[in-house]
Amino acid sequence: MKRYSHFSEVDWAHWNPTERATLMFVIRDGQVLLIHKKKGLGAGKINGPGGRLDPGETPRQAAIREVQEELVVTPTGVREAGELMFQFVDGFSIHGYVFTATGIEGEPQETGEAIPLWTPLDQIPFDRMWEDDRVWIPLMLAGTPFHGRFLFDGDKMLEYRLEKG
Numbered sequence: 001m002k003r004y005s006h007f008s009e010v011d012w013a014h015w016n017p018t019e020r021a022t023l024m025f026v027i028r029d030g031q032v033l034l035i036h037k038k039k040g041l042g043a044g045k046i047n048g049p050g051g052r053l054d055p056g057e058t059p060r061q062a063a064i065r066e067v068q069e070e071l072v073v074t075p076t077g078v079r080e081a082g083e084l085m086f087q088f089v090d091g092f093s094i095h096g097y098v099f100t101a102t103g104i105e106g107e108p109q110e111t112g113e114a115i116p117l118w119t120p121l122d123q124i125p126f127d128r129m130w131e132d133d134r135v136w137i138p139l140m141l142a143g144t145p146f147h148g149r150f151l152f153d154g155d156k157m158l159e160y161r162l163e164k165g
Contacts (some may be wrong), residue, residue: 075103
């Protein structure tokens with residue numbers, strides 16, 4: 001795998017991610033459903049539920065399945081919100097698809113993967129999340145489509161570009 005030290009070294013036009021994954025944010029009654037991630041990439045951080053796409057799965061199907069697996073609920077009113085491209089300096093990369101939902105069927109439950117956290121929209125704990133979240137989550141909450149490209153060294157965000165629309 002090629003290693004990167006600067007954003008400009010990444011050939012974003014021909015970028016091919018190591019993995020594709022999703023994030024889903026259920027937003028209702030002035031709150032957003034977040035999780036405390038128990039294992040995998042980002043373990044210990046607060047994030048939206050989500051995970052890797054299975055072969056043959058669309059991003060939307062994967063996003064719904066991941067919420068079902070992590071919180072034992074089914075999101076409703078699902079819509080696309082944006083896309084995120086993450087390049088890590090060690091060569092690992094993820095293409096992320098972000099979705100929002102207006103509701104859920106069932107009550108969120110803790111699983112081996114996640115602890116559910118209903119969080120007021122004005123109290124999102126960005127200090128316990130990935131650094132890029134504070135950049136694009138405000139656009140998502142405003143209903144503004146976005147496309148972001150990020151360079152990370154482990155947990156540290158080195159550079160980014162964020163486009164609206």
